[in-house]
Amino acid sequence: MPFMTTNPALAHALAERDYNNPTPVQLAVLAPEASGRDLLVSAQTGSGKTVAYGLVMAETLLGAEERFGYARAPQALVVAPTRELALQVQREFTWLYxxxxxxxxxxxxxxxxxQEQRQLEQGAHIVVGTPGRLRDHLERGRLDLSALRVAVLDEADEMLDLGFREDLEFILDATPPERRSLLFSATMPRGIAxxxxxxxxxxxxxxxxxAEGGHADIEYRAMRIAPTEAEHAVVNVLRYYDTPTAIVFCNTREVVRRLHAMLQERQFSAVALSxxxxxxxxxxxLQALRxxxxxxxxxxxxxxxxxxxxNLGLVIHAELPSDAETLQHRSGRTGRAGRKGVSVLLVPPFRRRRTDDLMRGLGVTPTxxxxxTAEEIRKLDHERMLRDALITEEPGEEDASAGLALLAAYPAGHLAGALARLYRSGLPAPEEVSDPGESRTARDRSADRDFGGASGGGVWFRLNVGRRQNADPKWLLPLICRRGNATRKDIGVIRIFDxxxxFEVSPxxxxxxxKISRKMDGEDVMIEPLPGGPPAGGPRRPGRGAPRGKPRHDRAPYEKPFKGKKFRDEPPQDRGGEGKAGGARATPWKARETGPSGQTKGAHPPKSRRPPAAGDKPKGKRPRSS
Incomplete structure (x- = not known):
């Protein structure tokens, strides 16, 4: 269905861009019952809502006219949560209007x-901006909203989440009460209402x-990876899908810098955005990507x-987002306006449950x-080479002449091999990666079933962190799983000493x-084999926060003391007193023993005493004078 109800000038612009079929949100806002009214619209990202409210604004600003008059005070205002979105709206309006x-x-x-002030002084029909900068211009008297006829809030829920409520109210209070208001939001929380x-x-x-409409054009893939192979997995996913444009999402700027440098080293044409x-x-x-x-x-x-x-066909989540809404907006960069896309989550073993929760929050079942693997990518490279235009297109006269000269000098097989080598030289090399969920043999899985976490059924290792450094199973167990690329069921008894x-692991x-015990350079928390099997001493009753069925610690001290190094995986902060990591250390004294009731037996460390010196006054009560 073509855009039959739009202004002729805008209809011409849509036709030039091959906008022949309106999206559902565009049809809804152009319906007769929406004409001239304030609108409260909830639509998923990528649904074409920028063009939708651009068309609605023209209905109010232009009517049947095809051109604007002389630019004075703004007639329309669009408020967006981020700089990128505001500049994108300006680009969309540039061709639409x-x-x-x-x-x-x-x-x-x-x-x-x-510069913005000079442009506003020269006059504007439409102003697009972010809440903070618009309020700043209003307070300084640079922006006049007295003639405003339409106000648009785009991604209104995001602006409230970012704390722009006060700025939005300040801006809207400065607009005429008879202006038309259009609110567009992916969700409708109480604040929007x-x-x-x-x-x-x-x-x-x-x-x-x-809920399904926002993901209909996106294929969700969850890929099991080893934690130490996350960067290699990103390389292989990019090579496997080979889309014209892709986004790799990270949670911190530091990871962005590291991953960006790694991709550039591997011949990817990559840019960073943080x-x-x-x-x-x-x-x-962004312009380099466009x-x-x-x-x-x-x-x-x-x-x-x-x-x-x-042509953004691939989104990779190198690190899992904080919530399902962030995952939705990340993934929504692809699969837009009817185009298909793929959203890939890289999931280490200890993040499997978190991934399942995120997917349930979206109502999506991933594959x-x-x-x-490197072999799968090489096979795809071979197929792509056979379809490459360099080979399929008919060569020109000059190229054909050069080809005949080469055939006269070299055998055809030699030249074909050279062509294949030349084709591969321009491609980043795939990485060797493993699948931690499928790599175990049947014998290993049988050993897992036989391993019940009881002492004697596994292999013992030790960490250079103890009770004096606030060691606790609540943070020790995730640390051990992460360092060893293991799951909780692989870890048995954990005994914490001074x-x-x-700790015990499955065979x-x-x-x-x-293997990781031999890679300790640069690591402050060290894991190494424990010679002689399990340490002596019975387990104590698990404390609060300890895994059910696993003893929290044993009171017998081990012979090798902690060296006092500051470690990276930060434990909970000490509440005070001696024994903090890197702080003062108490003098060793006789080990305490655990009695049948769980109470600690034995005397406390003796207080230091010295013989009285000459002239010291005796301590105690002063004798009463007679």
Whole structure:
């Protein structure tokens, strides 16, 4: 169905962009019952809502006219939560309103406010900006909203989450009460409903795309990886799917820097995008992706909302997001406007449950597998080479002449091999990766079933962290699983001593723990085999927070003392007193023993005493004078 009800100038712009079939949200806002009314719209990311409210604004701003008049005070205002989304809206409006003579000005943080001031003074029909910068211009008298006819809040729920409620209320209070209000939001929390009741009049509620609609064009894949192979898995996933544009999401700037450098070293044309970059640097990175000069963007969640990149077919979650909503907005960068996309989550063994919770929060069932192997990628490379235009297209006269000269000098098989070698030389080499969920043999799985966590059924190792460093199973167990690429069922008894901790692992993962014990350079928490089997001493009753059925610690001290190194995997902070990690250490004294009732027997360490010196006054009560 074509856009039959839009302004002729905008209809021409849509036709030039091959916008022949409106999306559901565009049909809903252009329906006759929505004409001229305030709108409260909930639509998923990638549903085409920017064009939707652009068309609705034209209905109010232009009517039947095809061009704007002289630009004075703004007639329309669009507020967006992030710089990237605001600049993207400006780009969309630039082509949508190209034939109308509209003057569109952006006001976003990170850009030169004096330049924005000059543009506002020259006049504008539409202003697009972020809440903080718009409020700043209003307070300084640079932005006049007295003639405003339409106000749009895009991603309103995100603006409330980011703490912009006060700024939004300040901006909306500065607008004329008769202006038209359009609120667009992916979700409708209570704060959005409150905002709508206060600033909208008889708003029409439009809800487009249910829970499934936001994911219909996205294929979700969850890939089991070894924690030490996360970067290699990213390389293989990028090589396997080979999409024109891809985004790799990380949780911190440091991981973005490291992963970006690694991909560049492996011949990927990659750019980084994080909050530490200036707005100019972020604009350059996005423009490189749009121009095709870069194919991979490594980003923090600053890029999770509002960025629309052409031909973005792959999203990789190198680190799991904090919640299902963030996962949805990350994944929503692909599968937009009817295009298909893939969202890949890289899941180490100790994050399996967290991944299941995130997927349930989205109402999506992912396809589980291991990461793409190097052999699978090489096979795909061979198939892609046979379909490459370099080979399938008919050579020109000059190329054909050069080919005949080569055939005269070398055998055909030799030249074909050279061509294949030349084709592969321009591709990043795939990495050797493993699937921790499928790599065990039947014998290993049988050993897991026989291992019940009881002493004597596994192999013993020790950590150079003990009770004096606040060792506790609540943080020790995840640390051990992470370091050994193991699951909780692989860990048996954990015994915590004054200066170190002994723990038992199943035979299936013992070799893995022995391997990491030889890779201790740069590590402060060391894991090494425990000679002689399990340590002496019976287990104590598990304390609060300890895993059920696993003793919390044993009171017998072990012979090797802790060296007092500061370790990276930070334990809970000490509540005071002696024995803190890296702090003062108590003088060793006679070991305490545990009685049948769990009470500690034995005397406390004796207090230091010295013989009285000459002239010392005797301690005690002063004798009463007679």
């Amino acid at each position: 190209a034939a109308t003579g509209a003057r569109i000005v952006s006001c976003v943080g990170g850009m030169d406010p004096r 409150t905002l709508a009741r206060r600033y909208q009049r008889d708003a029409l509620r439009i809800e487009v795309a249910g 909050g530490e970059l200036t707005q100019k640097e972020r604009n350059h990175a 121009d095709g000069r870069a194919r991979v963007c490594v980003a923090t969640d600053v890029a999770a909302r509002g960025i629309d990149l052409p 589980w597998s291991g990461p793409p 200066e170190e901790t002994a 299936a993962v013992a070799a893995r723990f022995a």
